[in-house]
Amino acid sequence: MPELPEVETIVNQLNSEINHKTILSIENLDHKVVDKKTSTIKNININNVCRRAKYIIIALNNSQYIVIHLRLTGHFHYFKNKDKFTNEKFCVAKIYFNDNSLLTFHSIRRFERFDILNQSELNTLTAPLGPEPLDKSFTADKFQQLFQKSPSANIKTKLMNQNIIAGIGNIYAQESLYYAGINPQKKIQDIPSEKLTNLYHEIQRILLQAIKHKGTSVDDYEHLNGEGDFQNYLAVYQKSHCPKKHPLKKINISGRGTFYCPICQK
Numbered sequence: 001m002p003e004l005p006e007v008e009t010i011v012n013q014l015n016s017e018i019n020h021k022t023i024l025s026i027e028n029l030d031h032k033v034v035d036k037k038t039s040t041i042k043n044i045n046i047n048n049v050c051r052r053a054k055y056i057i058i059a060l061n062n063s064q065y066i067v068i069h070l071r072l073t074g075h076f077h078y079f080k081n082k083d084k085f086t087n088e089k090f091c092v093a094k095i096y097f098n099d100n101s102l103l104t105f106h107s108i109r110r111f112e113r114f115d116i117l118n119q120s121e122l123n124t125l126t127a128p129l130g131p132e133p134l135d136k137s138f139t140a141d142k143f144q145q146l147f148q149k150s151p152s153a154n155i156k157t158k159l160m161n162q163n164i165i166a167g168i169g170n171i172y173a174q175e176s177l178y179y180a181g182i183n184p185q186k187k188i189q190d191i192p193s194e195k196l197t198n199l200y201h202e203i204q205r206i207l208l209q210a211i212k213h214k215g216t217s218v219d220d221y222e223h224l225n226g227e228g229d230f231q232n233y234l235a236v237y238q239k240s241h242c243p244k245k246h247p248l249k250k251i252n253i254s255g256r257g258t259f260y261c262p263i264c265q266k
């Protein structure tokens, strides 16, 4: 599933391709995935495109928001000339712009979401979300306090809980825990505070690196211009050995496959 770096990559690309354009109309090709209210969007300008947790939020100048969650298989294609679009499988929405360009949204598994929300609906959606790990105001102290509130919880499960900290999923939780030297089976109370501080720094370092590489293309993730390449820099996720050549173990934590190194992660 796309996580913070993948969604951030797409948001950056959308900002350069569609920001401040006028949406002429949205063609809705799948009412299970795409909100019926798309039919009301006619000749509306885009104010900006941003990310909150794993949501893509396109702010419109009529006080509405297009809110997209990529879930497992959601992705976009962009055409500078709408006539270049050839009827592609899995296309669920087509957004037509005033400059003859076209943005298409595709959903293979149909769990993805493409909604039109007003301000109060957006607030309700985002209110429970935890802080953004890359926000300047999110300090190492705040990270410690946040996690020490649930001392008996499993560290990896908490890292992936969007209401504790936003944007981290199964890939980046495993990678950060590896570099911080923390066994993913640990309870928070059993992790020394210096190691939690390391984890805070490793999360930021890894997320920023993954954004630089336009995300990790495993499963179905693709950004507007193709695939990311952070999969070539992973330490443990879906690997057999850690970077120090120790054999990895694969276990199950809260229903999710988890790779770790029993030697490097204590």
Ligand SMILES: [Zn+2]
Pocket: 242, 243, 244, 245, 246, 261, 262, 263, 264, 265
């Ligand atoms: Zn190792």
